Amino acid sequence: MSVPQERKLVTQIPGPKSEELHTRTKAAVSAGVGVGLPVYIERAGGGILVDVDGNQLIDLGSGIAVTSVGNAAPKVVERAQAQLEDFTHTCFMVTPYEEYVAVAETLNELTPGTHEKRTALFNSGAEAVENAVKIARSATKRDAIVVFDHAYHGRTNLTMALTAKNMPYKKGFGPFAGEVYRMPMAYPYRWSGDAETITEDAFTAFTNAVHAQVGEEHVAAVLIEPIQGEGGFIVPPKGWLGRIADWCREHGIVFIADEVQTGFCRTGDWFACEAEGVVPDLITTAKGIAGGLPLAAVTGRAEIMDAVHAGGLGGTYGGNPVACAAALGSIETMKDEDLAGKARRIEQIFRERLEAMAEKHGVIGEIRGRGAMMAVEIVTPGTTQPDADLTKKVNAACHRQGVVTLTAGTYGNVLRFLPPLVIGEDLLHEGLDVLDTAFAESL
Known part of the structure; x- marks a missing residue:
């Protein structure tokens, strides 16, 4: 170095x-x-x-x-430099390019689950989360989004509504987007009992609250960080995440894993969900994906991702070619090392x-x-x-x-x-x- x-x-x-x-x-x-x-x-x-x-x-x-x-990282620098010499931008929605497709193919392969997948690329974690919510609502024709205490999902208007902490993220910035419902989080250090008891009690509290406050039939998605980030690196007890995912499937609800901070080898697996064999319907990624260049993604089940009408997803810079090249170099580095x-x-x-x-x-x-x-x-x-x-x-x-x-x-x-x-x-x-x-x- x-x-x-x-x-x-x-x-x-x-x-x-x-x-x-x-x-x-x-x-x-x-x-x-x-x-x-x-x-x-x-x-x-x-x-x-x-x-x-x-x-x-x-x-x-x-x-x-x-x-x-x-x-x-050498592979990130090399690929980004080569792409800079070719072109910096065209907008994938106008005249597309292979680098975007290559990143999408790679994420479809790497993320949990063997089902057919699709990917859309964006610029930041908040943007990925916001689009995952759009996708879930489009696919389910439902409105309500369920999130958790201590959650952090971003700084846009919708993601501020999804985020739990007031200061510094939300104070003075309202009113926020509606149809967002916050539920108790299984926080072992501050929830009495052993892991099994906490899992059961927290799951029961969650399902009872959703049933009473929202109604399962109105919920488009449950959005959760497998390990909460800004909330304090809260690791839920083993089994709790899987219980939530199973409950979502039972009620036709999209289970979204926000792996913006936990993804790309950070937790000792490619994605934190893998530690318990949990397969999300949609997964949001950003941060570690591109070695420091701005890139984010939503990856998920093909039938959910394809439910959105043509033109409903995108953005001028989403999947910028230089950032995509950097991501391919970053992922190659993660594999090789x-x-x-x-x-x-x-x-x-x-x-x-x-x-x-x-x-x-x-x-x-x-x-x-x-x-x-x-x-x-x-x-x-x-x-x-x-x-x-x-x-x-x-x-x-x-x-x-x-x-x-x-x-x-x-x-x-x-x-x-x-x-x-x-x-x-x-x-x-x-x-x-x-x-x-x-x-x-x-x-």
């Missing part, structure tokens, strides 16, 4: 050049665009981000699960180190996640009371020492870790060393 794989601090974080750029940002960019760590990057690769001051930061965020193959296997190894490292920190510091209520999608929920010792302030302190302490970490959770008390799947184990351990010290300094 052209970027040295080592953490190096030559200035304070952020450094003077980053501070200068951030001053320009505040004068030129809307204040509504938040910045978690105002360190301005000029190069990146592997598990390292190099800022304009020459600092080299360990990346445990991957641009929120986007750069799974690294920030400049067994990045699903690397995600499982990352989980082993994180669990061992985080368990030691939980015992040492006493503020980690739960360690959860799967693959290279790991999190800790931070609470007041001896309770389940969320400690958002401590979470912010630990996160800031990591940033000062050149480790990029992220917060999450409905209560703002979750630290989440999404390292590139190509990161070296030495960098992982060093980043976790910094995290351990950050806990000690923040208590």
Whole structure:
């Protein structure tokens, strides 16, 4: 890699050049665009981000699960460069091109299930989710969409309605789209009982609420993240996801898996649904699909995807040829380097180190996640009371020492870790060393 794989601090974080750029940002960019760590990057690769001051930061965020193959994976760069030289855009709806078709064929093959599938390409995860809802409504001739507590599905008007968290995603932006119904989520850390009891109780609560509030015959789709992302990396108990999927089939409801954050080897499988053998009717993908270029997709059962009238799906930039070329390079990298296997190894490292920190510091209520999608929920010792302030302190302490970490959770008390799947184990351990010290300094 052209970027040295080592953490190096030559200035304070952020450094003077980053501070200068951030001053320009505040004068030129809307204040509504938040910045978690105002360190301005000029190069990146592997598990390292190099800022304009020459600092080299360990990346445990991957641009929120986007750069799974690294920030400049050779196959992504090569394919994107070649496509740039051919043409940058024609609009697939006007004069189509093979790259779009190749990505659709690849997703039809990779996503769970052996049934006949179709794919449509878009630009962002929110756009994919919004179109999945359109498709489900068109296919079922029903209106209601069922979502869950702690869910995050995007920032457009419809996807804000689908998203649970008010601040910062929804506050002041209503009114929102209608016919969206929110149901209880099986959140093991905050639902009493063992896994089997939680599965049964949460499923019963879900079905009773849908029956009473909506009526099964009115539901077009149930939309769920197999592991919730912004909600705090909530992993439902084994069996619960399958129960929901089976119930959907029983009632003619489209089961949509939002795998925007969990997809493309992130959880140790190509898609998180595969861990329990769950086959969604529709699956939405984005983030890790194209190595950092904007691309998203809805893939699903042919009869559902084809229910939409011609011209009902699309968009000017959806399936841009350069992004499609990058996606083919990204997927090739994932296959060649067994990045699903690397995600499982990352989980082993994180669990061992985080368990030691939980015992040492006493503020980690739960360690959860799967693959290279790991999190800790931070609470007041001896309770389940969320400690958002401590979470912010630990996160800031990591940033000062050149480790990029992220917060999450409905209560703002979750630290989440999404390292590139190509990161070296030495960098992982060093980043976790910094995290351990950050806990000690923040208590």
